[in-house]
Every structure is written in structure tokens, then in C-alpha cells.
Amino acid sequence: LHLGMFEIGKALGKGKFGRVYLAKERSTGFICALKVLHKSELQQGGVQKQVRREIEIQSNLRHPNVLRLYGHFHDSKRIFLILEFAGKGELYKHLRKEHRFPEWKSAQYIAQMAAALKYLHKKHVIHRDIKPENILVGIHGEIKISDFGWSVHAPNNRRQTMCGTLDYLPPEMLVRGSQENYYSDKVDLWSLGVLTYEFLVGEAPFEDTPVMTQRRITRADMTIPSFVSPEARDFIKRLLVLDPEKRMTIDEAQQHPWILKHCV
Numbered sequence: 001l002h003l004g005m006f007e008i009g010k011a012l013g014k015g016k017f018g019r020v021y022l023a024k025e026r027s028t029g030f031i032c033a034l035k036v037l038h039k040s041e042l043q044q045g046g047v048q049k050q051v052r053r054e055i056e057i058q059s060n061l062r063h064p065n066v067l068r069l070y071g072h073f074h075d076s077k078r079i080f081l082i083l084e085f086a087g088k089g090e091l092y093k094h095l096r097k098e099h100r101f102p103e104w105k106s107a108q109y110i111a112q113m114a115a116a117l118k119y120l121h122k123k124h125v126i127h128r129d130i131k132p133e134n135i136l137v138g139i140h141g142e143i144k145i146s147d148f149g150w151s152v153h154a155p156n157n158r159r160q161t162m163c164g165t166l167d168y169l170p171p172e173m174l175v176r177g178s179q180e181n182y183y184s185d186k187v188d189l190w191s192l193g194v195l196t197y198e199f200l201v202g203e204a205p206f207e208d209t210p211v212m213t214q215r216r217i218t219r220a221d222m223t224i225p226s227f228v229s230p231e232a233r234d235f236i237k238r239l240l241v242l243d244p245e246k247r248m249t250i251d252e253a254q255q256h257p258w259i260l261k262h263c264v
């Protein structure tokens with residue numbers, strides 16, 4: 001597939017709305033990940049506005065742990081996204097292969113996630129979809145948050161119908177009907193707690209049938225296995241708190257003993 005200025009290589013993955021290819025920009029030899037979105041599919045999915053918003057949000061983000069969107073262009077049928085190439089691919093594949101990460105690796109990954117979230121929240125971006133499937137690994141083992149499909153500029157109080165797993169949803173996004181639909185960047189702190197648990201244990205804390213998962217989330221009903229260290233246990237328990245206002249802040253998370261023990 002010769003797309004003018006790009007030489008297209010192997011398929012890297014299949015997102016929900018498009019395929020991603022390894023690509024080399026001819027004149028400079030620059031390697032990137034080229035994502036192809038079909039306008040017809042976006043129309044069918046009714047997501048054109050969301051894609052435009054995602055492009056606008058991600059184009060303005062510059063952080064070592066946030067996947068870069070260098071630019072985009074389109075022809076009559078497709079939209080092309082020039083994305084950063086992450087040399088070691090999708091984090092969830094590493095997690096599945098290794099079953100779970102040792103505490104030092106989990107703490108380093110979570111410290112990088114916290115730095116990325118601190119950056120996003122400062123720019124009033126709430127990611128809202130933090131999970132292993134949306135994290136890529138760079139050539140030096142650093143992690144990069146991608147897929148801002150559900151990110152919004154805070155504050156936001158519109159209900160969003162979610163597809164995919166419920167595992168990472170915070171309680172305030174599950175409580176029906178009441179004004180709890182107003183949520184803040186605290187939703188990403190809950191998901192950071194779920195992510196920490198999944199890195200250390202190898203499965204999500206509330207994993208169950210959809211009905212039971214919702215019930216367990218709204219009761220923060222989880223058990224932490226005994227092989228998890230007391231510091232890691234404390235870190236998780238201070239994030240998986242039902243009341244968003246009582247959850248650890250990003251700064252407290254970055255200063256937590258479990259992080260400091262492994263990241264200095």
C-alpha cells in the first residue's frame with residue numbers, strides 16, 4: 001500500500017474503528033504507526049464528532065508517557081492518523097504472557113501512569129478509560145497511554161454509554177439516575193487503583209459477571225491476595241475508595257511509600 005509519502009509495513013493492531021500499520025515517511029525515514037479510519041464506518045458509528053474531539057485533544061498533548069499524535073490527513077474515504085510507534089507494543093500482551101508483574105515493575109509503571117495523569121489533569125483532560133488495553137510500551141520499556149476515545153474536558157456531567165469491560169468503571173459512573181453522574185478527574189484515580197491491582201494480581205479486582213461486577217464495584221468489594229506487600233495493599237486501598245473526595249490525590253500517590261520504595 002503506497003500512500004504517497006508513506007511506505008506501509010505490517011499491520012500492528014486492529015482498533016475498534018480502524019487498523020494500525022507500521023509506516024515509514026519516505027523523505028525522512030521517520031517510523032510511525034499509521035491508523036486508518038474509514039469515514040463510512042465513523043458515520044455508521046455516529047462517532048465523527050468524538051473522533052474530531054479526540055484528534056483535537058491528543059494533538060495538543062506532549063508527555064513521554066502519553067502516545068503522540070503527530071498529525072492527520074484524509075482522502076475522500078479515509079482519515080489517516082500519524083501516531084507515535086511504540087517499540088514494544090501493547091502492554092496487556094506482556095501482562096497476559098507474564099501473568100502478573102513483580103512489585104518493582106508494577107510500581108514503576110504506576111509511577112509513569114501517575115505522571116501522565118497529573119499532566120492530563122493539569123490540562124483538564126480526564127482519560128476515563130485507563131486499562132491495560134489502552135497502554136503501549138516504548139522501546140526503552142516506558143509506558144504510553146493511548147486511545148483517548150472516552151476522554152473529555154472536565155467538568156462533564158453527561159451520561160456516556162460504555163461498551164467493553166465494566167471492570168475499570170468507578171462507582172460514581174455506575175450509580176444510576178442521581179446527580180452522581182457529575183464526576184471529576186477522580187475517576188482516573190479509581191482506575192489507577194484497578195490497574196495497580198491487575199498488574200500485581202493478574203486479574204481485575206471486581207472481575208465477575210457484569211451484574212456482580214457492578215455490585216462489587218459499588219460496594220468496593222474486593223480481596224487482595226496475601227502475596228501482595230503491605231505497602232502495595234495500602235496504595236490500592238487508598239485509591240479504591242467509594243467517595244471520590246476521599247481517594248488519594250495524584251500527588252499523594254506519587255509520594256506514597258510503595259512508589260518511593262521502588263522508584264528512586
Ligand SMILES: CC(C)CCNC(=O)Cn1cc(-c2ccc3c(-c4nc5ccccc5[nH]4)n[nH]c3c2)cn1
Binds near residue numbers: 033054069146
Ligand atoms: C481519533 C484519534 C485521535 C485516535 C488516536 N488514538 C488512537 O488511535 C489509539 N490507538 C493507538 C493505536 C496503536 C496501536 C498499536 C501501536 C504501536 C505498536 N507498536 C508495536 C510493536 C510490536 C507489536 C505491535 C505494536 N503496536 N505503536 N503505536 C501504536 C498505536 C491504536 N489505536
